[in-house]
Amino acid sequence: MITVLFFGPVAERVGQSQLEIAFQAGMRLQDLRGQLQTLYPEAFALVSLAAVNGTHVRDWTVVLADTSEVVFMSKFSGG
């Protein structure tokens, strides 16, 4: 399973802060994004950043592992 987390405005639009998604071998970050974008287009309109296992990922073609923690994030507004 892949755990997907949402925070702030993205979580608000998804309507929840966590989803469990079935893992598929060879699955890329962009594949997962594509799947979820179809389900939550309004939330994903805000997404501009992603993190895998707590680390910012710039390469959307990165291959995910089973049990990965993935976060799709809008621009930060802390501070």
Place this chain on the structure above:
Amino acid sequence: MITVLFFGPVAERVGQSQLEIAFQAGMRLQDLRGQLQTLYPEAFALVSLAAVNGTHVRDWTVVLADTSEVVFMSKFSGG
């Protein structure tokens, strides 16, 4: 009388922090400086700024009035 004040390193080299100098009509700031420079050359080697009555004066040709308070100052080192 003109009151001349010294502070910090200038006062240390003059050996005192205050002098009373006889007022002469038409006396300019540069005249007073000239007089004192002869008496305290080491102190005046440090002088780069002057104030008259609490205000920074850039024009050394300014004419002094009786009872003026004049300060000959080295570069500031506060803060």
Place this chain on the structure above:
Amino acid sequence: MKDAVRIEQDDFSQDEEIRALQASSKRMGGIATFLGCARDFSEGRAVSEISFDAYERMALPEMQKLREEAISRFGLLEARIVHRLGVVRAGDAIVFIATGAEHRAPALDACRWLIDELKERVPIWKKETTPQGETWVTPHP
């Protein structure tokens, strides 16, 4: 002594943070700080409170990395970063940065760099409560 980098609910004392910063070295001649606080007005709307959401697993390590980067990039003696979560009201502290160096220029440069980078790199989001409802803040471009 409290950690140099923290994410916490509670308010903190600036005096205590400065003392902790200074404790690291007697050679510190310049200390710069930045305190970000909640305003009662934003984008033309009254704001009664601000709350936060954070991806803490990433936020704290990012803040720790920022501190280390600032120390080496600006030659600081020490730096501290605190970000509050929970709910804050007008005047309350949100974020605090303190930088200490031998001289003033690196402390001031590092302080500005840290708050600018924090806003870009630390996954925290701010929600303003206004008379019209709640709004997630969109960062200025």
Place this chain on the structure above:
Amino acid sequence: MKDAVRIEQDDFSQDEEIRALQASSKRMGGIATFLGCARDFSEGRAVSEISFDAYERMALPEMQKLREEAISRFGLLEARIVHRLGVVRAGDAIVFIATGAEHRAPALDACRWLIDELKERVPIWKKETTPQGETWVTPHP
């Protein structure tokens, strides 16, 4: 509340200064501070204490002018400047500047401008006591 611009012997609390700064407006989103403090080492020599001489008749009005100039030049909501005299030891506060604005950039800009201008414009001189004796500090060019 204490005056926004002061020259004084006693130490002060940053928390108190910040509270006084904030009391002026609920629209303050960014507060920058600079604290200059005594180091135990300067120009390669150990320093046991620092004392000051000031032309107070000119120093305080210059600091008041600086505050007003900073407020209008950077659009600040408020600013405070405190300079200590007397004798201070390593770690002790010498000068404190705090600037508050709606957003962070003017607060940070004004804080740097104020400490730079204060050093140029305020008639205060610093004397360091070292094992080799006392030396008046010569400002860096």
